[in-house]
Amino acid sequence: MVKTTVSLIKADVGSLAGHTVVPEPLFKVARKKMAEAKEAGLINSFYVFNAGDDLELLMTHFKGESSEEIHALAWDTFTAAADKAKKLKLYGAGQDLLVDAFSGNVRGMGPGVAEMEFEERRSDPMVIYAADKTEPAAYNYLLYKIFADPFNTAGLVIDPRMVSGYKFEVFDAYESKSVVLKTPEESYSLIALLGTTERYMVSKIWRASDDEIAATASTTKLALIAGTYVGKDDPVCMVRGQSGFPAMGEITAPFLHTYLVAGWMRGSHWGPFMPVGLKNSMCTMFDGPPRIVALGVQISDGKLASDDDGKPMIADIFEDLAFDLARREALDLASHLRRMGEFEPARLGPGAMEYTTLPQVLKSLESRFKKV
Ligand code: 13P
Ligand code: 13P
Ligand code: MG
Ligand code: MG
Numbered sequence: 001m002v003k004t005t006v007s008l009i010k011a012d013v014g015s016l017a018g019h020t021v022v023p024e025p026l027f028k029v030a031r032k033k034m035a036e037a038k039e040a041g042l043i044n045s046f047y048v049f050n051a052g053d054d055l056e057l058l059m060t061h062f063k064g065e066s067s068e069e070i071h072a073l074a075w076d077t078f079t080a081a082a083d084k085a086k087k088l089k090l091y092g093a094g095q096d097l098l099v100d101a102f103s104g105n106v107r108g109m110g111p112g113v114a115e116m117e118f119e120e121r122r123s124d125p126m127v128i129y130a131a132d133k134t135e136p137a138a139y140n141y142l143l144y145k146i147f148a149d150p151f152n153t154a155g156l157v158i159d160p161r162m163v164s165g166y167k168f169e170v171f172d173a174y175e176s177k178s179v180v181l182k183t184p185e186e187s188y189s190l191i192a193l194l195g196t197t198e199r200y201m202v203s204k205i206w207r208a209s210d211d212e213i214a215a216t217a218s219t220t221k222l223a224l225i226a227g228t229y230v231g232k233d234d235p236v237c238m239v240r241g242q243s244g245f246p247a248m249g250e251i252t253a254p255f256l257h258t259y260l261v262a263g264w265m266r267g268s269h270w271g272p273f274m275p276v277g278l279k280n281s282m283c284t285m286f287d288g289p290p291r292i293v294a295l296g297v298q299i300s301d302g303k304l305a306s307d308d309d310g311k312p313m314i315a316d317i318f319e320d321l322a323f324d325l326a327r328r329e330a331l332d333l334a335s336h337l338r339r340m341g342e343f344e345p346a347r348l349g350p351g352a353m354e355y356t357t358l359p360q361v362l363k364s365l366e367s368r369f370k371k372v
Helices: 024-039 068-087 138-148 187-194 222-226 248-256 321-338 358-363
Strands: 004-011 045-051 054-061 112-118 124-132 166-172 177-182 200-207 213-217 236-240 260-263 269-272 291-300
Touching: 004 068, 004 124, 004 236, 024 045, 024 054, 024 068, 045 124, 045 291, 054 068, 054 124, 054 291, 112 213, 112 236, 124 138, 124 248, 138 166, 138 187, 138 200, 138 213, 138 236, 138 248, 138 260, 166 187, 177 187, 187 200, 248 291, 248 321, 269 321
Parallel strands: none
Antiparallel strands: 004 054, 004 112, 045 054, 124 236, 124 291, 166 177, 166 200, 200 213, 213 236, 260 269
């Protein structure tokens, strides 16, 4: 049977009012490019949306993961939107496009990528996550809760197809290598790695019983590619749901509460991760708080399941009032942290701050230090 690929590729190509939000003219450029590609038969369906100031291209096709044609389409779409942003003198036009020319795969060129190829089941629900003002490891806690914590995911305890657990691929961003750990047997070791969010992040998850792909997340760390701060990574992630995978409600249950992630203002602060619907997908106060949207979709015959007019049907999950408590907690925590200004732990530790403009400030003081 032909396999379907879901690709979610994103970039910050410029935004309205600083790093706040992607404005309509950029969506228009992206939708046009995507519609042309659909017309040409390259992709089967698409949905263009935003996570704050990041432009998100969700596509389904039959070309497999890391397809040069699909990546070229994404790059071409981003450069066209960046050109529009430059014309409008929007902020940070072309921000995440770190190289001048496309060379086969957008990985390592700035954009974030999450892709998975699978044989469709009788029905294939997914949650598409996209975040702004944070880094890929923001998904560590979330993915651990969904796939390894029986207090979050009832299926790990009561669904016979899930009790054998999951395998996590963990990427070491400092040394560009990865390791696979199996839960529940190795869950403590897994936390030992995933708790170090500056360095380790989840890249893929498979169901242990049959190695079926369950989740994937982007691992791009812009500062490590550029060697300097160019904006935060603002990662994407996709999770398959139901029938032997966590139920849709188990995938979003971690957001009953907020938790802290690195990013926020100037990519330099711990901030509460705030789940929001698409209409609140913009970063405002102190350039945040870091936000995440969750789109529920169904993959159907190679496409995003669509309505009678051919429009993809999207469940804007975090729009629901069930996530109000997490939002309130997030704002409460935000107010506590902001009272601390630039004092750690509100500000990130020295390792992460190396890639910001802080070292320049510290350097200017160097000559004034006297040996004691
Ligand atoms: P500038 O105001 O110098 O662009 O930097 C602040 C910022 O937004 C960092 O991304
Ligand atoms: P983005 O990574 O979303 O562009 O934000 C950059 C920033 O420095 C915000 O303060
Ligand atoms: Mg930006
Ligand atoms: Mg952003």
